[in-house]
Amino acid sequence: MEEKIRNIAFLWLKEQIQIYGEVLPRKILEKGFEYRNQRVTLVGPSGIWKPKVFETMPISITSTYEGPYEDKFTDDGLLIYRYRGMDPNHRDNIGLLEAMKSRTPLIYFHGIMRGRYLPVWPVFVMQNSPEELFCMVAVDPIFAFGVNAEGYFRTEIKESSLSVRKYVMAYTKQRLHQSSFREKVIFAYDNRCSLCALGHRELLDAAHIIPDADEGGEPIIQNGLSLCKIHHAAFDVNIIGISPDYLVSVREDILLEHDGPMLRYGLQELEKQKLLLPRKKENWPDKERLDMRFHNFQMAG
Ligand SMILES: [Zn+2]
Numbered sequence: 001m002e003e004k005i006r007n008i009a010f011l012w013l014k015e016q017i018q019i020y021g022e023v024l025p026r027k028i029l030e031k032g033f034e035y036r037n038q039r040v041t042l043v044g045p046s047g048i049w050k051p052k053v054f055e056t057m058p059i060s061i062t063s064t065y066e067g068p069y070e071d072k073f074t075d076d077g078l079l080i081y082r083y084r085g086m087d088p089n090h091r092d093n094i095g096l097l098e099a100m101k102s103r104t105p106l107i108y109f110h111g112i113m114r115g116r117y118l119p120v121w122p123v124f125v126m127q128n129s130p131e132e133l134f135c136m137v138a139v140d141p142i143f144a145f146g147v148n149a150e151g152y153f154r155t156e157i158k159e160s161s162l163s164v165r166k167y168v169m170a171y172t173k174q175r176l177h178q179s180s181f182r183e184k185v186i187f188a189y190d191n192r193c194s195l196c197a198l199g200h201r202e203l204l205d206a207a208h209i210i211p212d213a214d215e216g217g218e219p220i221i222q223n224g225l226s227l228c229k230i231h232h233a234a235f236d237v238n239i240i241g242i243s244p245d246y247l248v249s250v251r252e253d254i255l256l257e258h259d260g261p262m263l264r265y266g267l268q269e270l271e272k273q274k275l276l277l278p279r280k281k282e283n284w285p286d287k288e289r290l291d292m293r294f295h296n297f298q299m300a301g
Contacts, residue, residue, distance in 0.1 A: 077169030241297030
C-alpha cells in the first residue's frame with residue numbers, strides 16, 4: 001500500500017504545481033491529501049518525514065531555508081543530506097537507510113524561502129555514511145522527467161551512468177536557482193507587478209534587468225523586477241523601458257496607436273509613471289543595470 005500512496009503523492013504534487021506554480025507553500029504540504037479515509041501528510045515537524053500511514057520509511061526529506069541542516073551537492077551530482085541529530089540509529093535515520101536498501105523513491109523539498117519549497121522527485125538514497133551523519137541522494141533520470149498515470153515501476157529502477165546523473169543534477173540545481181530568484185524578487189515587491197500593481201502571484205514573473213547569460217546578469221534581487229506576464233513580455237521586447245530614475249517609458253509608435261482597453265490601460269497609461277519599488281531600499285533595482293538596459297530600449301525605439 002505504501003507504494004501505491006507514493007505514486008498518488010507524486011501525481012498529487014504534479015497537480016499542486018499546476019495550481020500554485022513550481023514552489024509550493026508549506027501549509028499545502030502539511031495538509032497533504034486523503035487516501036482511503038487516512039490523511040497523508042507530505043511534510044511535518046521532522047525534516048525526514050514519515051506520515052502516520054507509513055510504517056518505517058519516510059515519504060520526503062526537506063531542507064529548510066535557514067535551518068540547521070545545510071545541504072550541498074557533490075561533484076558527482078549527488079545531494080548531501082544531513083541526518084537528523086547526532087544518533088545514526090534514530091528511527092528517522094534508520095528509515096532513510098531502509099529507503100536506500102529497498103530503492104524506494106522519495107520526495108525532496110528544497111526550502112527556497114520561509115514556508116516555501118521546491119519539490120524534486122523522485123529521488124533515491126544512494127549512499128549512507130552513518131559515521132559522518134549524512135547520506136547521498138540522487139535524482140534518477142529514469143523518472144526525472146515525469147511519472148505516467150500508472151505511477152512508476154519498481155522493476156525499471158536501475159543505476160544511471162555518472163554523466164547522465166551529473167546532467168540531471170545540473171538541471172535540478174538550475175531549477176533551484178531560478179525558483180529562488182523568482183521567489184525572492186516577487187516577495188521583495190510584495191507580490192505585485194511593479195508597473196500595474198497586479199497582485200496575483202500566479203500571473204507574476206521575476207524579470208531580469210540584465211539577461212542571465214550576460215555580464216551583470218546575476219540572479220539577485222537588484223537585477224530583478226516583479227512584473228505580470230504581459231508587462232514582462234513588453235519589457236523583454238522593448239515596448240516598455242525603465243529609466244535609472246525609475247520612470248516608465250513606452251515606445252513611441254505604441255503611444256500613437258488606437259485600440260481597445262488593454263492597449264490604453266495596460267500600456268499607454270504607463271508612460272511617465274513611476275515604478276512601484278520594494279519597501280526595502282536595499283532591494284531596489286540597480287541604477288547602473290537599469291541604465292544599460294534603458295540604453296537598449298532607446299536604441300530599439
Ligand atoms: Zn503588470
